Amino acid sequence: MQNSTENPHPQHPDLDLYPVDRLVEVLVEDQLNAAQAVWAVRLRLAEAVRESIPRIAAGGRLIYVGAGTSGRLGLLDAVELYPTFSWPRSRAIALVAGGADALADAVEGAEDNDQQGEADLLAVRPVANDVVLAIAASGCTPYVLGALRAARASGSLTIGFANNPNAPVLTAAQIGIALVTGAEIISGSTRLKAGTAQKIALNSFSSALMVGLNKVYGNLMVDLRPVNAKLVHRAISLTMHATGVSEEIARHTLVLCGYQVKVAIVALKCGIDAEAAKVRLAAARGNVRQAMRG
Template sequence: MSQFKKITEQASLHDNLEDLDAVSLLQKINEEDQKVAPAVAACIPEISRLVKALEPRFLSGGRLFYIGAGTSGRLGILDASEIPPTYGMPHDRVIGLIAGGDRAIRKAVEHAEDDTQQAWKDLGEYEIGPTDTVVGIAASGTTPYVLGGIRKARSEGLLTAGITNNPGSPLAEAAEIPIAVDVGPEFITGSTRMKSGTSQKLVLNMISTALMVRVGRVRGNKMVHMQLSNNKLIDRGTRYLMESLGLEYEAAGEALKRYGSVQKALEALK
């Protein structure tokens, strides 16, 4: 492993924060946040490489796994949990795993991230195979839980990627596709739930959204496979059909109810 600069632990560019009033604090946080999107944009070639490699695997039945600890793990679970309602995919196609298990989603589990073997054990519960893809998320790029899982997954021939905020970190070197988003030092020194976490959320949005578009879960710019699980989504689906088919609201609603999804209604009526 080569030496690397741990940007996520560098001192904040701001000091004496306790002396600032609320408005000044918020303005300075916002100044730092504005550095995130350009840093993500610089990683589009690597994100694109992942989406292109992931698409055929996913279409052949492979799954997308996110592994992480703390904030990074929670962000992976958040992204995975939104795929079924948004795109109508089964819950077992995009899966988020966090060090310490589900109880760590709400409360930190001591030393859970320090076990280099546990991620592969967690993945093993899903009978993981060669068409699956594992994306490790770790701002530091040094989290043992994530590193162990990515190294083992890659050695077993799985497609691997690593989302980190430290270029040249062990995770960036371990993953086949490193996505290293350099957002600079955090506003609060070492608080990677801030800019680092925001950048991870943006990258995860890009990966899963682009994948869902590429595998046919979007039509035009509409979520035509979304689950109709509440009145808001039923109304949205009804309006999609009104726009696409030129129907009145009541007729569109009846069609949605009859066929069970926007996509099926469009296939039957267009």
Template sequence: MNLGSLLSEARNPQTMDLDTLSTLELVQRFNEQDAQVAAAVGATLPEVAKAVDAATTTLRAGGRIIYMGAGTSGRLGVLDASECPPTFGVPHGLVIGLIAGGPGALLKAVEGAEDNPQFGEDDLAGLSLEPRDLVVGLAASGRTPYVIGGLRYARQLGCTTVAISCNPASPIAGAADIAISPLVGPEALTGSTRLKSGTAQKLVLNMISTGAMVKFGKVYQNLMVDMKATNVKLIDRACRMVMEATGVERAAAETVLRQTDYDVKPAILMVLSGLDATAARERLAAHHGFLRDALRA
């Protein structure tokens, strides 16, 4: 696949005059292009749903979700992975982000790191990859050798694999079990795939991780009940979640949260069931952490 055949590298006929526009016209043009992203992602939802189910299966089997990419794509994977522990209370290392060139590439581009497929294989091997793990390859172009090498290695090992790209029939799509390809079209700034392509990838990652965590019992109603209350803002959020889920006043919410060390899920169960903290945790454990099932019991 050469650059000339890549949709993400094509010139956008609607933005050929960027350098002549007023500031307001410039940002309006960017916004008009961004408005196309959600629809492009919407066209891929059946594949996204398959990826959510695959991620859920992985979590239930004790496996890990591993994102890998280069440049913007790699940074987006690292971002999504890093936000899972505080949001859903999962341990660090359950969702992992790999970027070509290593952690230093998050802040400064490591030239050439993405060009060797062996580097992708090596990074996964360094994690002691297992067949129960899920590997998600990210590349706007869909042709990044680092990602291709990683996906091929993961499939050989028996892992389920997902590819997220913004070009049709891309090499990484052919190297994965599930291919998600939101076709956002040429970028407003030619080849700058941190724009529409990056936004599309972020939307897809949001759905994969959040959807999997919902199906893994980390959410009650639409509340992040396994959130870690590690600062004043989050302690306040924990109080509000208990109040909203149970109808109690703030003082009562604070009282029960102190008994659970600000663990929201058992606090809600205590209020709604009358159990003490120990019994609430035991019932949650018996129902694999699903609060709704524990409440039905």
């Protein structure tokens, strides 16, 4: 397997001699390749979303698996789903080689243990409706491959993300997404554009999945969890924007609806109380447009 992420960059052998302006310029410029790498596999990402929606809608979980930067990016995507889309924390699980200690410090050798990857995956009791996202810049991380092996055996849908074409993580997964970013400006530092490509891909995947699960109305984030003052203000603004009511009415209705923006929108648009709006939303599986049609 060609491991292009480890190759020295051919264009900048004297990087350490660059003045600061030039140094920042080339680092930022190279990051543009990350977005291009994700764009090139947008159809594979769409396939992954289509295959995931029915499984997750049927009660499945998202299980992210990675080591180092890839593991931390998986964790970041998982934890942000709760405040953004009210996604249950128990249904977005992140497995990182080395466990919690690896989030702040490198745990030497953890990523090389395929048996631990398999054991960690089995410990969360994967089932057929689960979706396992295996993330590895090199595409050959043993910990991730061990988890993939266990996921396939359990019948879970497996989606592999790697930054080298034809990498084992891609071929071992049912859907392989090759984010081919090539050599890094700083040789082997995949926290650079390889990591950026992974972040874009995971953001795009999980956001599209949440739209497909009726977590968005129009382009409004209407299923957020207002866990702080900023998000409370955002909930009020979203309700105002969706319904055209004043801030006072939006705030009052949200209080009656337990600060559930979707419920408040349906209640205001249909002229019904919160309980009736909840019933409509439940019947429409959370789809605001269908709920408003009754």
